[in-house]
Amino acid sequence: MSFSVFIVTFFTWLVLTWTIDPQEIIVGLIVSAVISVIFKRYYNIKLSAKFIPGLFKFVFVYIPVFIWEMLKANLDVASRVVEPKVKVKPGFVRIKTDLKGDVAKLTLANSVTLTPGTITVDIKDDELYIHWIEVKGTDEESKKSFYGVFERILKGVYE
Structure with missing residues (x-):
């Protein structure tokens, strides 16, 4: 059994069930142990000293920023739908x-995809290929204005 896989799985169980019922905790311990035994060879999760601070930064900094950006994007896309004149300039951007x-790249790609008006199509090495509903520019500054806030926080969380 991999202890780090067990810890991550059990913590996820606790967060998802959000209970202090002893029966739920016992079931969570058993399920986490079984999962960590079965998936030991597939997942190589190593906990480091940066795991706990990174987790707190993810939960208390990244998630609120992500929700705010997602809310703004939802309002932007909704306003485009109800306006009589369609304002779109779709395109792919690298x-x-x-x-x-x-994992950091995957989190960034998923965050971009979950933000309305954008979708990550592919990831190759250090490049993400994204489709935007309105490409405002292809220079680095206009791109960074969109995803830069996500990237800065994720760099602090994962690296």
Whole structure:
């Protein structure tokens, strides 16, 4: 059994069930143990000293910023739908990210995709290929204005 997989799985169980019922905790312990035994060879999760501070930064900094950006994007897309004159300039944009880890890049790609009006189509090495509902520019500054806030926080969380 991989202890780090067990800890991550059990913590996820606690967060998802959000209960202090002893029966739920026992079931969570058992399920986490079984999962960590089964998936030991597939997942190589290593907890480091940066895990807990990164987790707090993710929960208390990244998630609120992400929700705010998602709310703004929802309002933007909704306003485009109800306006009589359609304001769209769709296109694909290649974004170079400074994030190094695969999980950090995946989190950035998912955050972009979950923000209305954008979708991450592909990730190759350090580049994300994104479709935007309105491409405001292809220079680095206009791209950074969109995803830069996500990238800065994720860099602090994962690296």
